Amino acid sequence: MMAYLEITLKVEEHNRAKAAEVYGRFxxxxxxxxxGARSKELLVRDEDVQxxxxxxxxxxxxAYTKSQLFQDDVVVALKPLLAAVPEIRFYQVA
Numbered sequence: 001m002m003a004y005l006e007i008t009l010k011v012e013e014h015n016r017a018k019a020a021e022v023y024g025r026f027x028x029x030x031x032x033x034x035x036g037a038r039s040k041e042l043l044v045r046d047e048d049v050q051x052x053x054x055x056x057x058x059x060x061x062x063a064y065t066k067s068q069l070f071q072d073d074v075v076v077a078l079k080p081l082l083a084a085v086p087e088i089r090f091y092q093v094a
Contacts, residue, residue, distance in 0.1 A: 002038070004091040005053040005061040010084035019049055022077045029069060036060030058092050 011019045023042045030053070031037050039054035055061040064070055065088065078086075 001056065002093040003055045003058040003061050004093070005055065005064065006087075006089045006091065007051045007053075008087040008089075009049045009051070009078065009082060010086075011049045011081050012083050015081040016044060016049060019078065019081050020044070022074065022081070023051060025077070026069070026074050030064075034060075034064050034067065034069065037064070058090050061090050 009019065020042060023040075027040050030040050036056040037053070037060070038056060039052075041052045041054075043050040043052060053061065053064070055064070
């Protein structure tokens with residue numbers, strides 16, 4: 001079983017490199033410290049930036065969004081770069 005947390009970020013083009021830096025800074029701690037974490041990918045499109053997090057369960061994906069790493073570190077680092085409220089979606093793959 002696999003689950004995904006997809007976060008879509010509206011980031012202006014001039015802030016995309018900074019958003020990628022935030023992704024890079026927190027990828028390793030995410031993979032090493034977050035329960036059930038399996039993968040983390042950055043998808044850059046013309047209209048937005050998506051971060052796709054792989055987990056073993058949806059419950060662990062949801063728990064991550066409530067964690068100190070996410071709330072106090074990732075969100076705080078990204079907030080000044082965002083042009084809109086992020087879209088957060090959870091998926092489960094059977």
